[in-house]
Amino acid sequence: MSAAAGATRGLTTAAALSAKDLHKKFGDVVALDGVSVEAEAGSCLALVGESGSGKTTLLRCFNRLVTPDRGEIRLGDTDVSSADPVRLRRHIGYVPQDGGLLPHWRVARNVELVLRLRGEPDALQRARRALTLVGLDADKFADRWPRELSGGQRQRVALARALAAEPTVLLLDEPFGALDAITRSELQDAFASLRDRLRMTCVLVTHDLHEAMLLATQIAVIRAGRVEQCASPNALASSPATPYVRMLLQRARIAEPAAT
Amino acid sequence: MMLAAGVLALVFARAQGGGDRPVVIASKPFAESYILAEMFAQLLEARGVRVDRRPGFGATELAFSALRSDAIDVYPEYTGTGLTAILHEKPAASAAAAFQRVSSEFRSRYGIRWLAPLGFENTYAIAVRRATSDSLGLRSLSELAKASSRLRAGLTPDFIGRPDGLPGIQAAYGIRLADVRALGPAVKYQALAAGQVDVIDGYSTDGLIARYDLVVLADDRHFFPPYQAAAVVSRRLATENPRAIAALGELSGRLDEPTMRALNKRVEVDGVPVAVVARDALRALSLIDVSTQAAGDEPTRGGLVSYLASQRATLARLTARHIELVVLSLLAAILIALPLGLLLERGAHRAEAVIRGVGVLQTLPGIALLAFMIPVLGIGVRPALVALVLYSLYPIVRNTFTGVRDADPAAVSAARALGMTDGQILREVRLPLAAPVIMAGIRTAAVIDVGTATLAAFIGAGGLGEPIVAGLALSDQRMVLSGAIPAALLALLVDGALALVERWTRPGGV
Numbered sequence: 028m029s030a031a032a033g034a035t036r037g038l039t040t041a042a043a044l045s046a047k048d049l050h051k052k053f054g055d056v057v058a059l060d061g062v063s064v065e066a067e068a069g070s071c072l073a074l075v076g077e078s079g080s081g082k083t084t085l086l087r088c089f090n091r092l093v094t095p096d097r098g099e100i101r102l103g104d105t106d107v108s109s110a111d112p113v114r115l116r117r118h119i120g121y122v123p124q125d126g127g128l129l130p131h132w133r134v135a136r137n138v139e140l141v142l143r144l145r146g147e148p149d150a151l152q153r154a155r156r157a158l159t160l161v162g163l164d165a166d167k168f169a170d171r172w173p174r175e176l177s178g179g180q181r182q183r184v185a186l187a188r189a190l191a192a193e194p195t196v197l198l199l200d201e202p203f204g205a206l207d208a209i210t211r212s213e214l215q216d217a218f219a220s221l222r223d224r225l226r227m228t229c230v231l232v233t234h235d236l237h238e239a240m241l242l243a244t245q246i247a248v249i250r251a252g253r254v255e256q257c258a259s260p261n262a263l264a265s266s267p268a269t270p271y272v273r274m275l276l277q278r279a280r281i282a283e284p285a286a287t
Numbered sequence: 288m289m290l291a292a293g294v295l296a297l298v299f300a301r302a303q304g305g306g307d308r309p310v311v312i313a314s315k316p317f318a319e320s321y322i323l324a325e326m327f328a329q330l331l332e333a334r335g336v337r338v339d340r341r342p343g344f345g346a347t348e349l350a351f352s353a354l355r356s357d358a359i360d361v362y363p364e365y366t367g368t369g370l371t372a373i374l375h376e377k378p379a380a381s382a383a384a385a386f387q388r389v390s391s392e393f394r395s396r397y398g399i400r401w402l403a404p405l406g407f408e409n410t411y412a413i414a415v416r417r418a419t420s421d422s423l424g425l426r427s428l429s430e431l432a433k434a435s436s437r438l439r440a441g442l443t444p445d446f447i448g449r450p451d452g453l454p455g456i457q458a459a460y461g462i463r464l465a466d467v468r469a470l471g472p473a474v475k476y477q478a479l480a481a482g483q484v485d486v487i488d489g490y491s492t493d494g495l496i497a498r499y500d501l502v503v504l505a506d507d508r509h510f511f512p513p514y515q516a517a518a519v520v521s522r523r524l525a526t527e528n529p530r531a532i533a534a535l536g537e538l539s540g541r542l543d544e545p546t547m548r549a550l551n552k553r554v555e556v557d558g559v560p561v562a563v564v565a566r567d568a569l570r571a572l573s574l575i576d577v578s579t580q581a582a583g584d585e586p587t588r589g590g591l592v593s594y595l596a597s598q599r600a601t602l603a604r605l606t607a608r609h610i611e612l613v614v615l616s617l618l619a620a621i622l623i624a625l626p627l628g629l630l631l632e633r634g635a636h637r638a639e640a641v642i643r644g645v646g647v648l649q650t651l652p653g654i655a656l657l658a659f660m661i662p663v664l665g666i667g668v669r670p671a672l673v674a675l676v677l678y679s680l681y682p683i684v685r686n687t688f689t690g691v692r693d694a695d696p697a698a699v700s701a702a703r704a705l706g707m708t709d710g711q712i713l714r715e716v717r718l719p720l721a722a723p724v725i726m727a728g729i730r731t732a733a734v735i736d737v738g739t740a741t742l743a744a745f746i747g748a749g750g751l752g753e754p755i756v757a758g759l760a761l762s763d764q765r766m767v768l769s770g771a772i773p774a775a776l777l778a779l780l781v782d783g784a785l786a787l788v789e790r791w792t793r794p795g796g797v
Contacts, residue, residue, distance in 0.1 A: 092704055117706030127701025131719050131794030144706050172796035188705070 042101070043068035043228040044089065044196055049098035051084055051252075058084040059095060060252035066245065068195075071222060071229040073243035075236055075275070081252040086198055086232045090119045102196060117145050120189030120197035120227070124204050126181040128173040134158070134184050135169035141192040150191075157191035158184070162217050179210035186218070190225070199231045203238065215241055236279040240264070248272050309337035310524060310531050311666075313350055313362040313747060316343045316760040317472060318554045318561075319492060319516075319547065323363035323405070325565035327518060327535060333575040334534040341666065343756040345745025347372050348658045353746070355397050358665040360524040361535065365409060367514030369393065369401075371449055378451035382408055382513045398522030402532070403539035404515035407547040411446065411511045412491040412503040413456070419485055420502035427505040431486070432460040441470035441484030451512065452488070459510040473759035492544060494551030495762060516542075541572050555762050594765040595772075602754075606773050609750040612668070612740045613781065616675035617733050624680045624732075625725070628687025629713070638688055645684050648677045653742040661746065671743035671750075678739050679732040686728025690721030719794045726789040733785055737778040741770070751777070 045065035051058045058081045066072035074082040087093040088100055091112040100107040107115065128137050138154035147153075155165035161183040173181060182202060189197055202218075203211045219242055222229060233239055239246045240260045247257040248271070256268040264281055267273040310331055314324035321342050328338045341359060344350040351373055353359040369389040370376050379385035390401040415425055415438075423434045431438070446452035447469055456462050464486065470478055475487045476495045489496060489503075496503060518535050525532060550568055553559045569575040595602065627645075631638035656674050664670040694717040702716045718725075741752030751770040758766030 090704060113706050113708050115706075116704060121701070121704040123697065123701050123704065125697045127697045127704070129698045129702065129716055130695060131716075131796050133796065140702075140707075141705050144711075174796060185701075 042066060043070075043103060044072075044230065045101050046085065046088060047099045047101075049085065049088060049095045049100070051081075051088070051093060051095045057252050059088075059098075062098075062249070062252065062254055064247045064254060064257060066228055066230060068228050069226045070244040071231060071242055073231045073233055073239035073246045074249055075233055075239045075246055076249035077234060080249045082232045082249045083200055085249065086200055086230055089196070089198055089230060090116045090121060092116075117141055117192070118194055118196075120192070120194035122182070122185050122189045122197070122199045122202045124201040126173070126185040128181060128184060128188075130173050132173075133169070134163075134171050134173065134176070135165075137173065137184060138188045138191050140188060145192060147192070154187070154191050157187040160190060160221065161187040163187065177210075178206050179214060182206065182214055183217070186214075186221075190221070193225075195227060197227045197229045199229065201232055201234070204233070204235070211238075218242060236275055236281065240281065248275065309339040310361065310528065311339045311341055311359040311747075313344050313353060313359040313666075314342040315347065315350055315362070316345060316745075316756050318494060318551050318761050319409075319490070320363050321561045321757065321760060322550050322554060322565055322568075323516065323518075325561050326538065326569055327361060327363070329562075329565055329569055330538065330574055331531055331534050333569070334530065336528070336531050336534060341747030343744055343753060343760065344747065345654050345657065345742075345756070349654060349661065349745055352658050352661040353666045354399060354519060354521050356662045356665065357521050357523040358661060358667075359747070360521045360528075360531075361518050363405075363516055364401075364519045365514045365516050366401075366404075367410070367451065367512060369519075371451055372445075378455070378512045380512065382515050385512060386515055386517070393519070398525075400520045400522075400525045400532075402518040402520060402535055404517045405538055406515075406540045406542040407492065407544040408513040408515055409490050409492050409544075409547070410506075410513050411452065412489045412493065412496065413486060413506075414479070414489050414496055414501040414503050415486055416479060416482075417500050417502050420504075425502070425504060427507040428456060428460050428462070428510070429507050431504050432462045435462045435464050438464055438485040439466040439468070439483075440464045440486040441468045441475045441478045442486075442488045443472055443475065444469045446488040456510055459508055471759075473762070476762070492547045492551055494548065494553070494555035497548075497552050498556040498762075516547075537574055538572075541574075542568075558763060561761070591765050591768055595769055598754075598769055602751075602769060602773060605749060605751050605753055605770070606777065608743075608748075609737070609740055609752075609774065609777060612671060612675060612743055612748065612750055613733065613736050613777075616672050616679055616740070617729070617736055619672070619676045620679035620683055620732060620736075621729060623676065624683035624728075625687050627680075628684045628725075629691060631684070631688050632691045642681075642685055642688060646681050649681045651677075653739070654745060657742065657746050666746045666748070668743075668748045670746055671740070671748035674742065675736055675740055679736050682728040682731040682735070683725070684728075686731075687721070687725050690724030690728075691717045693724075694720035720797065722792040722794060723789060723797070726785065726792050730782060730785040730789065733781045734778050737774060737781055741774060 042065040047063050049059045049062045062081070062085055064072060074085055076082040084093055088095050089102070089107065091107060135151060135154050138157055139150040142150040142153055155169060158165040158168055163180065163183050176184065186202070203214050206214065215238060231242060243260060245257060246260055246263050248255040250271055256263060256272045263272065264276060267276055312324050312328045314320035324342050328340050331338050344353065347368055350362050354362060366385040366389050367378065370379055370385055374389065374392055379388055386401065386404060393399040393401060413428060413431065419425065425431055425434060442453060447467065453467070468484060476499055478484050479487045479501070480499045491503065520532065550564055553564045554561055570577055631641055653674065656677065657670060660670040660673060664673060698720070699712060699716055702712050707715070740750050741755055743750040744752030744756045751774040754766045754770035758764065758770065
């Protein structure tokens with residue numbers, strides 16, 4: 028399948044994940060205005076844009092937290108609009124900006140959540156492995172309450188929770204946005220190395236072009252519900268397709284002829 | 288659901304009477320009414336008729352409504368009250384005309400019978416302190432009219448509104464008082480004695496007139512029609528129990544005004560228990576055997592502690608009833624309000640309107656609510672429970688709705704994104720997170736409930752309200768406290784117990 032995906036460019040069923048011509052209005056507000064993106068298996072697609080650009084709405088279409096008014100979303104061979112949303116979500120990892128840990132559950136119980144929902148065995152062992160994977164000492168953290176964690180630890184737990192059930196697709200909504208600069212860079216490194224090891228397909232929403240450059244294999248710049256440009260980090264930096272993308276690059280102080 | 292069914296079954300079982308019902312005797316909440324009702328009861332018992340005492344009904348409307356729906360069988364009433372408060376007619380010209388009118392109208396309209404009057408006439412009495420009377424030379428209402436612009440009055444709300452009350456004497460005598468305040472029957476004598484008001488209304492047979500050494504002003508223009516007291520009897524008793532009717536009839540014409548005033552004085556001034564006064568009165572009239580034993584033959588005025596000790600069996604029974612009322616109504620309120628709050632949270636756009644509607648229930652006056660329910664639910668525990676449930680709903684519905692709606696939005700949204708169903712989110716996330724808020728609502732409802740349950744005394748359901756109502760009516764502070772103190776302790780206890788439950792339901796980590 029990854030061979031097929033590699034062989035064919037464009038919107039085909041070979042992509043691990045694709046959105047085609049999505050439209051969505053909330054009342055009179057247009058959130059998505061004909062968006063198409065896709066990600067190959069094992070790649071990381073960053074959705075970059077300002078607040079209100081529609082990037083989070085687009086992300087939430089992939090696990091049916093939002094149902095588009097028009098358009099098609101596929102995960103592998105599955106048409107998302109015909110899938111049972113609850114079953115679907117249990118097979119897609121999700122990391123929200125604020126962690127979204129359930130405050131009345133200890134860390135281990137939080138991390139076990141999806142495994143338990145899927146009724147899988149050995150939830151605790153696998154939760155502990157996931158904690159180790161994200162760089163937390165399971166012995167030390169498993170029995171803590173979320174409120175006893177720092178912001179960075181909370182995001183690590185949220186990441187462990189998303190990874191514990193070993194999803195093939197991981198959605199991340201500004202996962203490092205609320206962290207201080209040092210913690211953020213630690214988590215970004217941890218995430219990058221995890222992604223290398225686990226070969227998941229990721230969709231990462233961020234307003235930080237630096238972060239996108241660092242973590243993504245493809246970057247889709249979203250503005251007013253449309254895709255301005257979708258390209259690899261290098262291609263984006265070296266040949267911005269629109270004045271808006273150029274402005275974003277300049278504002279982020281990313282030199283136009285980037286490395287390579 | 289099992290629990291709900293159990294509670295409902297219990298509520299209904301409590302209210303089911305047996306086939307052979309005793310004669311239910313009620314009174315209104317003032318001393319004379321208590322004494323007459325107790326005399327009815329002892330007389331019937333002496334004639335071998337089983338009785339059920341439900342004294343202290345909160346208002347004329349409650350007692351009348353209960354009588355009309357056969358929930359009670361007999362209570363003492365006054366022709367004037369029947370005429371003006373129930374038939375809404377003008378005061379009659381004479382005592383005989385008043386009795387004639389009520390007895391024919393009540394029978395044709397409601398099937399209720401007025402037995403022949405007890406004998407004494409009772410009417411409104413306008414009273415002042417002896418010092419006021421002496422210094423201003425007040426002996427009659429005509430003389431009061433001249434001095435009235437300097438005097439402040441404390442009058443029962445009833446008297447202020449009735450055409451045969453304040454509006455009537457203003458017109459008849461030209462009385463123009465400097466200030467008129469509405470005072471309850473329980474406080475107006477103290478207010479007069481303490482000099483906070485100068486004029487009050489009372490009844491000509493009140494024992495307290497003697498206790499506070501007051502002067503009753505003569506009705507020199509004969510404005511107040513003299514009204515007679517009589518037993519009013521339900522249609523059911525009148526048709527089914529001629530023996531009881533005959534026994535009650537033995538009291539007709541036997542009580543003159545000096546006798547009634549003396550009986551009132553013994554209760555209101557000397558603090559002799561109602562049961563003893565009633566027994567002595569019936570013996571004096573040779574209506575019962577001298578050897579007949581009555582309950583409650585105890586020392587009269589004494590310390591609060593010795594009074595509480597002497598009443599401990601009664602108080603234990605009343606406290607148990609109070610707890611029963613609070614626990615059952617609170618359980619039923621939780622079983623209704625909790626699902627209602629959750630249901631409303633799902634259809635949030637209509638929720639505010641519904642919750643406000645539930646809140647309006649809270650503002651209904653207790654007596655009005657009870658009067659409304661008597662025709663449907665009768666008297667006793669059942670209507671009391673329904674009223675208490677209605678009063679308890681609001682804080683629980685409101686807190687359930689708000690607590691579940693506002694439960695940690697980030698956690699709820701993450702739970703949904705990771706594949707929890709709506710039901711799982713409700714059970715495992717929102718309800719546990721809302722638990723402290725919901726419990727706070729239940730605690731509020733419970734404490735209010737303990738206080739409100741004193742209302743039950745107004746419709747013969749017992750509880751700690753009974754000594755409070757009776758004590759206020761009989762001017763017996765110890766009796767009031769014997770209900771009020773346990774009620775206050777119960778409120779603290781309930782609040783403390785629920786605080787423990789609240790701590791237990793509070794999820795860890797929050």
